[in-house]
Amino acid sequence: MKNVFAVLLVVLFGLTSCNTTSSQNTNLLLVSTTSTQDSGLLDVLLPAFSEKTGYNVQLVAVGSGQGLKIGEEGNADVILLHSPAAEKEFIANGFGIDRRLVMHNDFVIVGPPSDPAQIRGKSPVEALEEIFASRGTFVSRGDESGTHVKELALWKNAKLDPTGQDWYLETGQGQGATLSIASEKSGYALTDRGTFLAYKSNVGLEVLVEGDPFLLNVYHVITVNPEKWPNINLEGAKAFADFITSPEGQQIIAEFGVDKYGQPLFFPDADKTDEELGL
């Protein structure tokens, strides 16, 4: 018994000393979306960044809504999100600086292969109209994430309001869980292509609608405003933004997923402007 206690003490001490000895400046707190984590991109990008710069990245993967709130509270150094309208507001309200275009991937509407609402190959607006008219099950993130915001914008574009319909399910969960629920319920869902490809083998869903300019999913990197939160790791944040927009970082983004899925999941955009992507 005494021995167990001694071991516990040693472990506890070990843990606390780990926290205190590592210098604060090498820790970088990154808040990003579940889509970048679920797709596996950050598993490749972050080690490359750490190796090059020596920063130890602590990643918090949340929905874009929460990500921006965390940034507002100063609980992050740098954020990588895909909710352009909300990000602009974030900058305008003085919570962030140095917003840079990083990359895009695209959203797709997926559904059961039987496609009961007959949306295959249609435009996003037509597809939603068909789903609405035929009351096909639609599974929404419902969590104010970038994907959810995009989905709501699509419904608005189609001048339809699915809220409260019994076929419209709001999961309030991440993309992976939402795809699983859509699969179990034989429903449709909007998803980013990266997460879908990563989950494809586990869910009985197919891409039915794709390739519309409105379905672009654009990622920006933002440094949390050091004037509001002087404690943030400004150098680290800048190093991270520099790295993922550098030719080296952009190359990693361009090549990610090609070996596994036969196609890239993300497209580097550091040399483009928002306008060129239609934002």
Next chain:
Amino acid sequence: MTEVFNITLLSLQVSTIATVISLLIGLPFGTLLALGNFRGRSFILSIINTGMALPPVVVGLVVAIMLWRSGPLGGLRLIYTPIAIIIAQTIIAAPVVTGLTAAALEALDPRFQQQLLGLGASRGQMVWYLWREARLPLLAALMAGFGSVISEIGASMMVGGNIRGQTRVLTTAIVLETSKGEFGNALALSTLLLVLTYLINLSLTWIQQRSRKANWQSAPRK
């Protein structure tokens, strides 16, 4: 506001039903374990005691695998329904109620059992009097069972899916509000959950203490 009301109602319904089913399973089973004298009894007790610490996510995962359309019980189409949450929560609460029931009855003086039988009580009557005698710790078992499921999140999220208006309960709603960055709402829901749990435990404690008082007062008359 009505949405918060419905979420709260669903939480209470699901967890109460799960607790009641756990009681229906745990009370007889725990009694059997406490009073019975059969081979493998210690082994079963050790399994039950381990079950008292079952991680809800593990229960959620196993129940989900069973209920998925590809799973053995997929034909029942129960995944992402309140019934699925009730199943998972019953699996979480039943070992708690069983284990604490067994412990409560084992703590009774064994001579009491002999005495009851000696006075000519049938086995059924004996069990009834033992339950009466142990009603304070049995109520505690009930509270612990309810407490373990009303505050549980992993299983509700996995097998319920947190679907708005269908399977969203208080704990999953708290996670959602947090993930949206609506910390104020999350805190408000957390407070609501705590107050509700407190009120339920308060009333159970009140019943418990009232009967304790009655015990104490009736003692000198014996």
